[in-house]
Amino acid sequence: MTPHIDIYFRCLVTAMIFCLPAAAQPQSSGIAEIVHAETPELIALYQQLHQHPELSEQEKETSRVLADELRALGFDVTERVGGYGVVGMMKNGGGPVVLVRTDMDALPITELTEVPYISNVPGVMHACGHDVHMTVWKGTASVVSKLRDQWRGTVVFVAQPAEENGVGAKSMLADGLFTRFPRPDYALALHVSSVLPAGTVGYHAGMFLASIDNLTITVKGRGGHGAAPQQTIDPIVLTSKIVLSLQSIISREIAPTEPAVISVGSIHGGSRSNIIPSEVEISLTVRTFEDHIREHLLRAIKRVADGEAHAAGLTPEEYPHIKHEGESFPSMYNDPKLTEQMAAVFRQTLGEQHVRELSRELVGEDFARYGREQPPIPTMIYSLGTVHPDHVTAAAAGQMTLPPLHGSLYVPVPDPSIPTGVKTMSAAVLSLLQQKLEDH
Ligand SMILES: [Zn+2]
Ligand SMILES: [Zn+2]
Incomplete structure (x- = not known):
């Protein structure tokens, strides 16, 4: 997940429970017992993964560890799908196909926590909790494999590389994730939260996470002597106008009810005070939820940049050059029916007070790409609390600041975060695999 902003959450009013669609509750017995018995070895796996983080597209050892874990559970495992992607399949008669996805990559951050299992790799850290995701994924695979007599269908466990740079999902899909392997009827994932207490989960039905487009704009001008600006077209002045004009797009062109962000994060140009440079480069991030707003924003950015360049006296050949920086992320849509069903399962699994409805985040x-394949696949990602409850209370009272995701001090509390993740994900998978095929 890309850098974190505050999550605002609210508890559901009790009355709402009775409005939810009837969910297929897992007729499960044994999830809690298996999770309880396996928690020590899951924590050990988590610590091992945390100590050996690998960057995006370099998840060689991590993927090998996960492939071995699934093979040991009896899964049919394929490695090197779309890079270091791993696909583990278990067929168990006729029924739905349920996909469970984890990501595997870490970040170029020097860990500054004081945990005894601190990263062994200088400058690399699991600061986005993907080590927790992998551990929960393995724990869920274990529960599902041990409770085979309670479900029918196929599970597809996907360990995806390169989430942080937006490459992994795209690569695995391009490498036949939904054609070489059974196409899922449902796809599930979770992501750690750096604000929700450990032992809780959160969800949001509908548009949950934003689209991301990172752009670089090269603003050209005509350079010259700082003392003779009349002989130049100053790209620093022009860039300043563009930056300010970009701020008006959201405030004047997008309905106030629609969340959207254009943030310019860097400006680079020039070398010294008396030289007007010939170009300036800016980079910005664009975030929103609805596809048509995303398209409007991207068109408006070009229109504003070209318009300001025209006003400055540049010719069309000299207009700013806009390019995407890295992969874009489409917005993440949580299928409402699936999400409400899963929320009901979570409540049954953890208790009402441990399941929270969240606001959407930018x-x-x-993972959004899994749900955008045609025809669309009902998809849901939910949030897993990982913060010590005392810290959540202290932060709410203004006594401390919680370390954010992508920060060098982020420390998830392994227990009960990991068992909570395994219990909820296992219950979710089992509930879907216990539905009759015609129900979905
Ligand atoms: Zn991240
Ligand atoms: Zn992440």
């Missing part, structure tokens, strides 16, 4: 996730 971070992004490339």
Whole structure:
């Protein structure tokens, strides 16, 4: 998940429970017992993964560890799908196909926590909790494999590389994730939260996470002597106008009810005070939820940049050059029916007070791509609390600041975060695999 902003959450009013669609509750017995018995070895796996983080597109050892874990559970495992992607399949008669996805990559951050299992790799850290995701994924695979007599269908466990740079989902889909392997009827994932207490989960039906487009704009001008500006077209002045004009797009062209962000994060140009440079480069991030607003914003950015360049006296050949920086992320849509069903399962699993409805967030996730294949696949990602409850209370009272995701001090509390993740994900998968095929 890309850098974090505050999450605002609210508890559901009790009355709302009775408005939810009837969910297929897992007729499960044994999830809690298996999770309880396996928690020590899951924590050990988590610590091992945390100590050996690998960057995006370099998840060689991590993927090998996960492939071995699934093979040991009896899954049919394929490696090197779309890079270091792993696909583990278990067929168990006729029924739905349920996909469970984890990501595997870490970040170029020096860990500054004091945990005994601190990263062994200088400058690399699991600061986005993907080590927690992998551990929950393995724990869920274990529960599902041990409770085979309670479900029918196929599970597809996907360990995806390169989420942070937006490459992984795209690469795995391009490498036949939905054609070489059974196409899922449902796809599920979770992401750690750096604000929700450990032992809780959160969800949001509908548009949950934002689209992300990172752009670089090269603003050209005509350079010259700082003492003779009349002989130049100053790209620093022009860029300043563009930056200010960009701020008006959202305030004047987008309905106030629609969340959207254009943030310019860097400006680079020039070398010294008396030289007017010939170009300036700016980079910006664009985030929103609805596809048509995203398209409007991208068109408006070009229109504003070209318009200001025209006003400055540049010719069309000299207009700013706009290019995407890295992969874009589409917005993440949580299928409402699936999400409400899963929320009901979570409540049954954890208790009402441990399940929270969340507001949407302007971070992004490339899991969004799984749901955007045609025809669309009902998809849901939910949030897993990982913060010590005392810290949540202290932060709410203004006594401390919680370390954010992508920060060098982020420390998830392994227990009960990991068992909570395994219990909820296992219950979710089992509930879907216990539905009759015609129900979905
Ligand atoms: Zn991240
Ligand atoms: Zn992440």
